[in-house]
Amino acid sequence: METTKPVLDIRNLSVSFRTGKTEVEAVRDVSITVQPGQTVAVVGESGSGKSTTATAVNRLLPENGRITSGQVLFDGRDLATLTEREMGAIRGAGIGLVPQDPMSNLNPLMRIGDQVAEALEVHGRARGKAARDRAVELLDMVGIPDPARRADQYPHEFSGGMRQRALIAMGLACKPTLLIADEPTSALDVTLQRRILDQLDALTDEMGTAVFLITHDLGLAAERADTVAVMYRGEIVESGGARQILGDPQHEYTKRLLRAAPSLTSVSMVAEPATPAGDDLVRVSGLTKRFSIRSARGGEPTEFTAVDDVSFSIPRGLTVSIVGESGSGKSTTANLVLGLETPTAGTIEFDGVDVAGLRRKEMFALRRRVQPVFQNPYASLDPRYTVEESIAEPLKVHKIGDKRSRRESVRKLLDQVALPAAMAERLPHELSGGQRQRVAIARALALNPELVVLDEAVSALDVLVQAQILELLGELQRELGLSYLFISHDLAVVRMISHQVHVMRAGQIVESGTPDELFAAPQDDYTRELLAAIPGAALQA
Amino acid sequence: MLRTIARNRVVKRLAAALLTLFGVAVFVFVMLRAIPGDQISANLGTEAAALTPAQRAALESYYGLDQPLITQFFSWMGNLLTGNLGFSSRAQASVLDLTLAALPVTFELAVLSILFALVIGIPLGMLSASKPDSLRDGLGQTVGLAGLSVPAFLLATMLLSLLATWFGFNPNGRGFAPLFTDPLLNLQQMLLPALVLGFGIAAPIMRTTRTAVLEVRSDDFIRTARAKGVPPRRLQLRHVLRNALVPIVTMTGLQFGYLLGGAVVVEQIFSVPGIGRQVLLGIQQKEYALVQSTVLVIALTFVIVNLLTDLLYRVIDPRVRS
Structure with missing residues (x-):
């Protein structure tokens, strides 16, 4: 094993969020090392703490979040102890970020070129015309056609894929030694996702930038990363080489994740067609x-x-x-x-x-x-309706049964979608995403x-x-x-x-x-x- | 071709504006006549009862009050189109001349008040938003609440009497000085009414700013800008405030339009001969032509301010432009 100095060395990091009077630990005792030029992926489901870990690195946690213990060593300094001002000099220059949702991560009132140029200006890398020229160059590099013209456009004139490219250009503008890519392509179509990830790979290779990749997609992580760390409930449960994790998962959670991931195992779970053909x-x-x-300028549609x-x-x-x-x-x-x-x-x-x-x-x-x-x-459940009211609504609309029989139907439907009857009184915000979708299915089934x-x-x-x-x-x-x-x-x-x-x-x-x-x-x-x-x-x- | 014109957004807006003005005209015309009494009884007071029917009929025909309402309405409309806004027998001047004198005064007062309101409201709103639910937020909110709840007449009379008795500062007592004849005295005279009005308007602007800034600050692109290394001051001005500007401009436009309607009470207290006072006097004298036409002029300025506000959106937000 060669002993190069790592770009990023996260040691026993813990992060907590304060909600009301209670403090919830979102990340517990996490240690990750990223070597120069390497790609390290953190994989986990929503709420696993993977994005929190990433935002803790460049200290952009929401106001109620704080690092409770541990070190984040970058370039010989512990980021966890730096002042906000010192962090400002590192953000963008030393550590770039490519955020998740291209639709919401660009300032809607600023020209794309200006937003890329701003990354250079705030770190004194270039000013005025020079910054603009460099921004156009960067846009060209990430594969935006006709970059000089596109630089003068606003985000709403860009498609999702083009916006994500612009965000990549922004993240890499100052040639950072580390790039945090937080679900960089999750909001995009698969074919586009692939093209953009290829581009990102090529650019970070060329610049020698190490990548800290956050993703929910085990397949994607395995394909793109040298090292994969699997996070579950705030902790790293397993980490190692990508192939090793896929081929020989040790932790129970990783095994479950592998089995469930459609991209990797995708086997049919439906029975063979039972009905004779022709009965459509x-x-x-x-x-x-x-x-x-x-059309844009009035006129005929x-x-x-x-x-x-x-x-x-x-x-x-x-x-x-x-x-x-x-x-x-x-x-x-x-x-x-x-x-x-x-x-x-x-x-x-x-x-x-x-x-x-x-x-x-x-x-x-x-x-x-x-x-x-x-x-x-x-979005598809009315936030002020209880689960019971949501499920019973179609019955009411179609005037089926009375209050008592509807209550009975709701109970049966909840049972069918494997939710406990006690759920009936809950409001949507008290349910998880999966539970909500079960409620939506129960509602769809209410009318047989x-x-x-x-x-x-x-x-x-x-x-x-x-x-x-x-x-x-x-x-x-x-x-x-x-x-x-x-x-x-x-x-x-x-x-x-x-x-x-x-x-x-x-x-x-x-x-x-x-x-x-x-x-x-x-x-x-x-x-x-x-x-x-x-x-x-x-x-x- | 005609359909293309009809579909044009500017044409649509102008048509809607004209319709609004027509609605206002009908409304004020009807409302004035729904109030008991007319110009004759207002002029003569109790002596109006002593008029013989013939005298009364003569006066009515002189003022045109014997015509059917519909005729009165359309003769007023027709006159408006030729630029004849009517005549005020009290002031012995045409309504057009009166309005042209009063409107700039009100406009000046409105502009100064809005400037005060923005200078107080926006920084206060940003300060409040910078740390919600903290001491400074509470302080900002209290000032805002005071602005909303202290009535203008109270603040105005307090300022007027206290400053006059303690410092002998009472520029408004010296007869109104128009801006271009005696700018120094004029600005002194405008100071207090603009402060009083501005304080009241600062409150909604402060609250709008606070809410808008808080909302924008939680947007993803703000975090992305911070991740670029954008320093706090630049972040506040270029990213947060610019994006919060649309609701602030909306609120400012509304308040400005309202001010152009003449702040009747404040104008009265500080003896500022603005458009609000003109309407008030007109109502007291039941001078139909004066009130109708002035209210219509006020409505027109309101509509224009609204159109300008919309244009301002286009300057601020490129998404509205396309």
């Missing part, structure tokens, strides 16, 4: 939806085709998935099937009846048979629907919770004979739950088949690209 609950043909969008001549069917009791990236038209398709949007052309037949011909009352009756579960379990439309229903959940919810969905399908329309951006998840998969791109279905067919022998280039972009895919071999 939903038949969609030639479905098209166009939106008119207001232009048309945008979100869904373009899409046809598929959903057999009774099976799961049909639509997979695609943002803007592919998959969610619009879901909304059309739910009857939340009216198609521009094409037909949707539900149980042999053309939905378009239905009158209001019949449409209302149809809604009972088709229920949605949406992505964000934090035949079809449940799941629009990115597990995307916001941690892998372990995600695996539990997918399992629950599978059980419910077998018990109740439900059909699912499963919308997702994640091919690996889709593989676990679907009987049939359609890959959508730019409003069209580019490839269809069973999950195994798609994974084993993808026909379309785009499908191949999606598959290759699954983090950790290369490591499976």
Whole structure:
């Protein structure tokens, strides 16, 4: 073992948050070493303390958080003991940051070029025109086309991927020796995620910058990092070489994480189709939806085709998935099937009846048979409704039963989604993300629907919770004979739950088949690209 | 072509503004006439009862009060379009001339008051927000609360009498000096009313600033800016305050518009011949033309200030521009 001086040496770090009068320890006795030029990944689910560890390093903890013990050695100094002023000189210059969400991490009122140049200016690396020129160079380096023009634009004129590139340019502007990348691509589509991570790798290699990577994705960590540390409930439970951790996990939690991670193990958890072919609950043909969008300078609106001549069917009791990236038209398709949007052309037949011909009352009756579960379990439950009120609401709307029988139904539904009956009185903010999504599923099941439309229903959940919810969905399908329309951006998840998969791109279905067919022998280039972009895919071999 | 014009946002805004003004015109026209009494009884007082029906009819026809309301309304509207705002028999001057004299005075007072309010409100709001629920926050909030709850007439009379008795400072007692004839005396005369009004308006501005700054400070991009190494002062000004500016500008615009309506009480106490006083005198004299036209002018300035506020958003926020 060579004895180079590490760039970052975290020794027995503990961090606490004060809420009210109590102090909660979020990070406990964490030690991590990052060698020059190395990439070290910290993996964990939300609440594991991984992001807190990262923010403690450059001392950007929220006001109620503080380092209670331990050292953060960077460049021979203990960052934990520096004054705010001394920290200011290190932030950006010695330690760069690439934050998580590109949509919220740029100042909306400042030109992109100015924001990059500011990183240089505050450290006296360049001023005025020179800073601007360097900013344009940096934007060019991170792969932003036409950088001189784009530098004068504002964040809202940038796409998510372009913003993330700009943030990378900002983080690397002063050629720091350490870059903290906190879930740098989690908000992006998989194919884009891969391109941006490649770019980040190339740049940090070139500059010799060490990377402290925070991610929830074990596959991604294994693929990108030299060393992986797994965090669970504020502690590091296991750390070591990436391949070693994947190949021979020691800690129980790591093993569970590995089993649950769809990107790595993705095996089908659905039974073989039980119903004979031909018994379709939903038949969609030639479905098209166009939106008119207001053009920038007033004038005539232009048309945008979100869904373009899409046809598929959903057999009774099976799961049909639509997979695609943002803007592919998959969610619009879901909304059309739910009857939340009216198609521009094409037909949707539900149980042999053309939905378009239905009158209001019949449409209302149809809604009972088709229920949605949406992505964000934090937003789709009314914060002032108790769990019971949320679940009982559809029953009330459709005037089913009286107060007592509804209460009984709620109890049964909670049981079905494996939540204790005592949950009925809770409010959403008292529940975890997984529990909320279970409530949302219970609410969808309240009306005994035949079809449940799941629009990115597990995307916001941690892998372990995600695996539990997918399992629950599978059980419910077998018990109740439900059909699912499963919308997702994640091919690996889709593989676990679907009987049939359609890959959508730019409003069209580019490839269809069973999950195994798609994974084993993808026909379309785009499908191949999606598959290759699954983090950790290369490591499976 | 016509549809394109109709869809244009500027055209839409102007149309909405005209509609608002028309609504105000109808409202003030009706309300004035809903109050018992008219110009004749207001002029003559109890002697109005002694008028013979013929005399009364003659006066009514002189003031045009014998016409049907609808005719009165549209003849007023028609006159407005030709620039004739009516005539005040009390002041023996045209309403246009009166307004042109009073409006700049009110405008000056409004600008000074807003300046005071901003100078007090914004730093105080930022100070409060810099450490919420601390001593300084409590102090800031108390000052804000005082501004909201101490009535302007109380503060105004207190200042006026205390300064006059203790220091002999009473510039307002010397007859109003217009800005351009005696700027020094004018500014002295404007000082107290602007302070009183500014103090009252500083409170909502302080509160808006505090809330907006607190909200922006918790935004992700602030943390990212700190991670770049942006020092505190630059962070406060370039990142926090600029982003907090939109709600502050909204509040300031609203308050400014309200001030342009004439701070009747304060103008009265400090004998400032502004637009608020003009309306008050008009109402006392039941001078329909004077009140109607002046209120409409006030509404017009309010609408213009609102439009300017919207334009200011476009300067501040590039997202509004596109």
